[in-house]
Amino acid sequence: MKNNSCLQADGFSKNLDKYYDLVSWARWNPDLWWDLITPPTGGIRLDLDQRVYLRCIARFVSNYMVFPRGYGKTMLEVMGMVHTAIFFPDIEISMTAQTKENAAKLVEEKFREITKFYPMLLHEIQGRPLFSKDSVEIVFASGGRIDVMANAQSSKGARRKRLNAEEAALLNNALFEDVLEPIVNVPRRTIGKEALINPEELNGQINFMTTSGFRGSDEFERNLRMIDEMAELKGKIVLGSDWQLAVKYGRGEPKSAILDKKSKLSPTFFAMNYESKWVGASDGALVNINKVLDLRTLSQPEFEGDGKSSYILGVDVARSQSKNNNQSSVAVLKIKRNKEEKITRISLVNLINLPIGMNFTGQAIEVKRLQNLYNAKTVVVDVNGVGTGLCDELLKDTVDPNTGESLGCWDTINTDHEPEIQRSDKVIYALTAQGINHDIIVSFIDMVESGKLQLLVKNVDNSYDINDTDSTKKSLPHIQTDLLIEEIANLKLRQTQSARYTVEQLTKRVDKDRYSALAMGLWYIKNFEDKQRKVKNKMVFLYN
Template sequence: MSSYKNFQDDNFKYSKESSRTNDNPAFNSQVKVNDLKKNSFDDNFNKWVEFVQWARFYPDLWFDLIKPEKGGMRLDLDQRVFLRCLSRFISTYGVFPRGFGKTMIELMSIYHTGVFFPDVNLSMSAQTKENAASISEDKHKELIRKFPLLLNEITKSSFSKDSVEVIFKSGGTYSILANAQSTKGQRRHRLNVEESALLNNELFKDVLEPVVNVPRRTIGEQAVISPYELNGMINFVTTSGYRGSDEFNRILNMIKEMAELKGKIVLGASWELPCHYGRGETRNQLLAKKNDPTTSATAFAMNYESKWVGATDGALVNISKLLKLRTITKAELECPRDKRGNLELNEYVLGVDVARSSAQSNNKTAIVVLKIIRNSEGLIRQIQLVNIIEPPNGLNFKEQSILVKQLFKRYGGNEDLTKSRVKAIVIDGNVIGKGLIDRLLEDVTDPDTNEELGCFDTINTDQKPDHDKAIKIIYDLTATGINDDIIRTFIDYVETEKLKLLKVNDEIKKTSVHGDDSLVIEEQARLHTQRLIDEISNLKLKKTQKSITVEQVQRKIDKDRYSALAYALYYIFLFLEKEIEETNMYEEDDSIVYF
């Protein structure tokens, strides 16, 4: 900063001397104005070099320099450290909470690089291009509002739904990419990965890491690669994720490399740091949110406390594989119909884990809807978790039974089981679940529509329903003695990637195939999918000499959604997988000719 002030002072003196000289007619006749300008630059060339070096190394002080006298943006100490790290290290991993201002600092670093490195190509990548474009446009407007002089460094800026182009007067460019296979083959000089906790290492190695393979060349006559430039820079900015994930392991490796002085650095902070500087929500607001019984403990730990959650050792499944299963873009709130208005020929299995409590903090009833996808030979290729429903706490068993029967109808359930799209309703029949099964075996009328919802019967018990024409659709699952098989079946469906989950959060476009009124319900299904992942990440295997069980790392995190899913998958494995195998076996037997 002092060198720049010295440059200003010297330049001011030169201007005064030149103005006095201009009064001399003899001088004007001998020196051209262009020569004066040239001499001005040449005479101060070393100071310009020193200024550029200073500005590249102190991006926060450069932003202070161009900040307007009134307004602008005041950078706090923690933000200055983060901004300097983004400019000085070959790779920075920042794990910060909501409200920290990390994306704003990230874009400030990108624009600063675009100004001071001619012809540099920069990109930010996010889960989708739409998400990256939305973030970029919002922060660009804020940045220009805070630092209006930046407009003098920008030739063009254009933003659309899924693209961004900012061209700097230096020749540098800024654009966006998606964390997807569509990015393969793209080339940039530097890359910033937004919400990197959602990455998997396979995608990173195959798609994102090669993006920065080609270094920037200087714009002089020689066009050389500067040995002092941080070519191939990749920065990661995110809230925290799950222990055992690829990104968790990347951070551990980067911490080791940081200790070995390999040009990498890892930074992190909880909500208390931005709160100390008065950014984001107040301490009272955040503590109230943390203590709210409706707030997910896992979600708060990741979004605000920057804690990597889940089991460290002995996890139930590989969390990276579980996250990879999120491929479904649309929730199914009912069985879809074809163009003629007929129900599509789908197969559904409903899984129910039963609870009854009026306290929000206690376990809750969870209902999962699994859609079975078969190949041309009838073998199951995918089991899609298309919806998760969590009834309000406090519902009695009769009210819960009405909800289950409504779902049965909604997903194409039929009294004629040969035509029914719902193949089974699997219910945890241990203790509390018996109460729900008893109610399902009774005739009931929908109190809202006055529609007769019918009477159900169990497939595998001797319980008597209200009448003989009841639909045999309830599978009363008692986990005692078969818990090992249930757990192994769940692990197998995850490991083989047959199970597919809904995409969550920013990975999907905010559109609905069912209409605007159902968008909230679809968002709830995706929210429950995220909480399902939270539950599974909180489970670890506990092995004894005779059996295996699952154990919660944190007791306050429920496992109801996991249980409902595991029960339904076990039923599919036990009956629907083998049903096709047996059918194929009989078909082969029929082809045998006996003499």
């Protein structure tokens, strides 16, 4: 008689073709495989659109998925990664995001959720998955491995077989081509003796998953190219939907809640996050939106001055009586100089929108509080029109109603306005000159083009709600920066008959208060802070 091992070997050999068919079927139909391991209770019942999503990931060499918040795209993305790691031995697949922390958090949360819904997966895991603040490593019995990387130079030189780029709308194309695209250059080899490269495998697959972004950006152009390549049958797929598809299947928030958000949120924010529309101007834009996105390198906001740097506040005063359009904005700009006192960097460390409907007295109190927090050297206020009302209040001696402490009385630097208390500190720069808008626009464009301006990075943690008044203090400046970029993307540059520049809004429903506050502050810094230091250095040289 044959021993048991021989019987087992003969049994395996006898049914080898069936195993082959099973693996081929599961690779080609990932959704049906997930059905196969779904427990009787507590699992996920996949909807038709989710099945299409999973099959596209398994069948095409590159996929661009543009879906709204609440759709469940990250869950499907990780499900696709798990399926790949199980059915392709020794494959290495990675999720990339703006930071490794972001990617690690997403993979850990979704992987734990998936194993909860599909407990059979735990038998496919080798050892214990390793999760930390900025790393993930999940090793499967097949030898497949899932980990995370950042969309940054730190990932250069790494090698993986497939990549999933999370929040792809934020990608910098130059960095993508230099760092991320080469990561998947080396294809997977089979684990048999011959170690072959399977020509029918999706070697070098890169998938892009995101909410929509801005027209004219690198990723918008990538979308258009991939749509053409999809029509030309080059193995590319572009999928997308708005919020209504998930709601139709009963996923995410109810229809009433989303429509309520639509009535309250910025139309640009809603269009990108819920309608999957690419927004902004592609022709005649104020600035190249790619260059604006590249400025988002500042990781943390500042809520008070550091005691050694110069700060300037730019204040744009609300001009509309509309409830949704009467918020004054304050831009907090930090100046960084080199050893020769030349300005090398201007960082927008905080951006504040004052509460809706606040009167000039209340606005003056908030502006003076901010000036005290940062010990700001100058507060630039547009006093044309309604801005005069705020300026008048700033010229008064102000008492903090919460603490009873004096917030001070200010004088203007450049006008003959009389403060309530003589010889008050000259803090206010009152923008009064007619026709200065052209110069403000030019200085803003210059700061963007030169890369001197630094903006806060996008907060990709989707756990916050922009309408939630309890949003953490730390997240608010990031959110305000998102809204600033929406405003910039909504502006078109127009030249008047007198060859002067002006800007116009593509849609009046999107404000430009944040842009105005920032642009005024940048104009002041360029024309006065830099100029003053140059004069000072020249005088020192002459004296010596």
